[in-house]
Amino acid sequence: MIAYPALAEIRAVDQVEGFGDDPWWIIAIKCLAIFVILVLMTLFTIVFERKVVAKMQHRVGPNRVGPKGWLQSLADGVKLMLKEDIIPKAADKIVYVLAPIVAVVPAFLIFAVIPLGPEVSMFGQTTRLQLTDTPVAVLLVLAIASVGVYGLMLAGWSSGSTYPLLGGLRSSAQVISYELAMGLSFVGVFLFAGTMSTSGIVEGQERLWYGLILVPSFVVYLISMVGEVNRAPFDLPEAEGELVAGWGTEYSSIKYALFFLAEYINMVNVSALATTLFLGGWRAPWPLSAINDGMFNEGWWPLLWFFGKVIALLFLFIWLRGTLPRLRYDQFMKFGWKVLIPVSLGWIVLVAGMRLALNEGVQREELMMWGGGALAAILVASFVIPLFTERRADVDEDEPSAEPEFDPFAGGHPVPPLPDQQVPAVPVTAGGTADETTESEAREEGPSA
Amino acid sequence: MELYAPMIGLIVVAAVFAVGSVFASSMLGPKRFNRVRLDSYECGIEPTPQPVGGGRIPIKYYLTAMTFIIFDIEIIFLYPWAVRFDHLGLFGFVAMVTFLFLITVPFIYEWRRGGLEWD
Numbered sequence: 001m002i003a004y005p006a007l008a009e010i011r012a013v014d015q016v017e018g019f020g021d022d023p024w025w026i027i028a029i030k031c032l033a034i035f036v037i038l039v040l041m042t043l044f045t046i047v048f049e050r051k052v053v054a055k056m057q058h059r060v061g062p063n064r065v066g067p068k069g070w071l072q073s074l075a076d077g078v079k080l081m082l083k084e085d086i087i088p089k090a091a092d093k094i095v096y097v098l099a100p101i102v103a104v105v106p107a108f109l110i111f112a113v114i115p116l117g118p119e120v121s122m123f124g125q126t127t128r129l130q131l132t133d134t135p136v137a138v139l140l141v142l143a144i145a146s147v148g149v150y151g152l153m154l155a156g157w158s159s160g161s162t163y164p165l166l167g168g169l170r171s172s173a174q175v176i177s178y179e180l181a182m183g184l185s186f187v188g189v190f191l192f193a194g195t196m197s198t199s200g201i202v203e204g205q206e207r208l209w210y211g212l213i214l215v216p217s218f219v220v221y222l223i224s225m226v227g228e229v230n231r232a233p234f235d236l237p238e239a240e241g242e243l244v245a246g247w248g249t250e251y252s253s254i255k256y257a258l259f260f261l262a263e264y265i266n267m268v269n270v271s272a273l274a275t276t277l278f279l280g281g282w283r284a285p286w287p288l289s290a291i292n293d294g295m296f297n298e299g300w301w302p303l304l305w306f307f308g309k310v311i312a313l314l315f316l317f318i319w320l321r322g323t324l325p326r327l328r329y330d331q332f333m334k335f336g337w338k339v340l341i342p343v344s345l346g347w348i349v350l351v352a353g354m355r356l357a358l359n360e361g362v363q364r365e366e367l368m369m370w371g372g373g374a375l376a377a378i379l380v381a382s383f384v385i386p387l388f389t390e391r392r393a394d395v396d397e398d399e400p401s402a403e404p405e406f407d408p409f410a411g412g413h414p415v416p417p418l419p420d421q422q423v424p425a426v427p428v429t430a431g432g433t434a435d436e437t438t439e440s441e442a443r444e445e446g447p448s449a
Numbered sequence: 450m451e452l453y454a455p456m457i458g459l460i461v462v463a464a465v466f467a468v469g470s471v472f473a474s475s476m477l478g479p480k481r482f483n484r485v486r487l488d489s490y491e492c493g494i495e496p497t498p499q500p501v502g503g504g505r506i507p508i509k510y511y512l513t514a515m516t517f518i519i520f521d522i523e524i525i526f527l528y529p530w531a532v533r534f535d536h537l538g539l540f541g542f543v544a545m546v547t548f549l550f551l552i553t554v555p556f557i558y559e560w561r562r563g564g565l566e567w568d
Contacts, residue, residue, distance in 0.1 A: 019452055031458040035466070081470065084478045089487040101467040108463035112456045132455040139528060161489035173510055176517040183524040190531035249490050254474035258467060330567040333513075337565045341520065345553070348527070349546060352534065356542045359535060 019133045019199075026122060030131045034111045041310075042264040046073035048311075049318045056322040077257055085253040090160030099158060100251070100258035103151020106144045107265040113137040114272045115199045117282045117302035129282070129303065130199060137198045138186055141273060142179070145228070149175045151262065152230075156247035167246025170236055170329065177336040178227030178234075184344035185221040188214040188351050189277050202281030211278030216347045218278045220340055222316075225270040227336065229263065232321035236329050271313035275306060282306040343382075350374060512564055516556075523552050 022030075047062060047070055054061025062069035087096055117129030134140060149172055156168015190196060192213065193204040204210075211218040227234040243249075248259055275281060282302030283289060289297055296305070327335070354371045358364070406421040408414050417423050530537070530545050537544075559565060 027455045031462050035462045081474050085475045090489050104467045105463045112459050134452045173513050180520045187527050187531045191534050254470050333567045
């Protein structure tokens with residue numbers, strides 16, 4: 001029989017302890033502080049990214065504006081503010097102006113439920129370093145992130161131009177595909193934490209970070225967070241080789257800067273969420289947390305650990321961009337739907353089964369053996385099965401492609417031959433019929449024109 | 450409700466900033482429009498005329514969106530189950546595995562029929 005929770009217990013779940021009783025001026029200070037932190041983080045991340053990528057490519061990077069170039073992004077922002085604001089003739093004016101605002105406002109909101117630290121005293125008031133928390137805080141984060149997608153989609157749709165439309169469609173398809181893998185990777189965390197409130201999840205990681213217990217969930221989250229914010233190697237919506245600048249092609253001036261701001265804030269957001277759910281939130285890393293009865297886990301110190309972890313994850317983003325080439329679109333979607341989602345689902349069943357067995361009183365050693373065996377079997381199967389299916393597909397494809405004759409005008413316009421292809425001899429047309437002559441003349445004019 | 454009220458403050462701050470900066474830039478920036486500058490961008494050639502509202506959208510995106518909705522609903526069911534997992538016991542586990550199985554069958558069907566192929 002299931003033990004249904006009593007009504008009083010359900011009511012109690014509606015509240016999160018320590019939130020909802022701040023005076024209005026503390027809330028105002030926190031709102032402004034979050035706003036300032038996010039804008040500063042964006043300005044910092046842009047220069048940081050340019051400097052790190054420059055180092056990776058043996059360049060100097062920005063070093064002119066301000067001390068060692070650290071004010072470069074601020075100068076760029078001011079410059080963009082003073083640029084001409086163009087609304088193309090073909091654009092849907094209202095939606096076109098609204099799209100950057102729709103993109104940027106939700107980006108600011110996610111930080112409202114991210115815990116930056118424990119209780120501190122602020123002007124005589126004891127309060128938590130977190131704007132608010134709800135029993136469904138992580139769900140709230142996912143909902144807000146989904147609203148942010150509308151910004152990109154509407155930007156592409158309202159520009160009235162080919163490249164933005166394609167870029168907008170791509171980015172929305174990409175974000176919703178990777179949001180699923182992201183959402184599934186949270187389930188393991190909720191299983192262990194028993195709550196969806198972010199402060200509760202951080203409390204649950206007092207002994208061990210969930211990123212260490214739930215390694216597959218953490219890896220799936222790390223991959224899908226890069227896809228979710230459209231960053232390299234998953235930056236297909238703005239693949240400049242094929243789509244110019246994607247959904248942002250028609251945007252200029254501060255509207256373009258707002259999209260940029262939203263993108264970088266979202267990078268900070270997903271890093272902060274990874275820190276909160278998998279890396280112990282604001283808690284100090286292990287050797288430091290043991291010093292002096294956890295002195296580094298109290299007061300204002302946690303801000304340091306929190307932002308240290310966030311910046312480490314931002315560095316990971318930049319490192320990926322400096323290292324990996326961009327994926328092809330079909331590879332990217334295939335990876336999201338056919339690898340990440342099945343892997344997450346299988347992992348959820350495995351973790352839930354193991355936790356159930358522990359709750360029912362199975363010995364830990366025995367369980368580890370069975371769980372490890374199941375995991376190893378799944379891993380081996382995932383390597384072996386594609387080996388057979390894909391090789392068969394390769395053979396099937398190879399056979400019919402037996403040397404088709406090279407036609408330089410196959411696509412309607414002249415194409416140069418590939419290394420092992422031969423250009424067929426140009427037919428001699430003197431003395432042919434009138435139709436043939438005009439056709440071959442047109443062909444001969446093609447390459448020279 | 451008092452848990453959600455502080456978020457309104459943050460919405461106000463963000464919206465004031467976003468709307469204000471768009472407005473300020475339209476005041477501050479130069480305005481030297483001409484016909485070519487207001488055209489859609491297309492690599493220096495005559496822009497392709499676009500039907501009002503973006504025209505048709507490939508069916509692939511529709512299929513992706515539908516599959517997304519199904520999996521999103523699945524996730525929404527998984528969350529409360531995961532939060533209360535320790536209280537539900539074996540019954541909860543079996544029920545959720547059955548539910549996941551029911552979603553996985555059409556997923557495999559879509560996969561095999563090529564619904565998850567992109568080009």
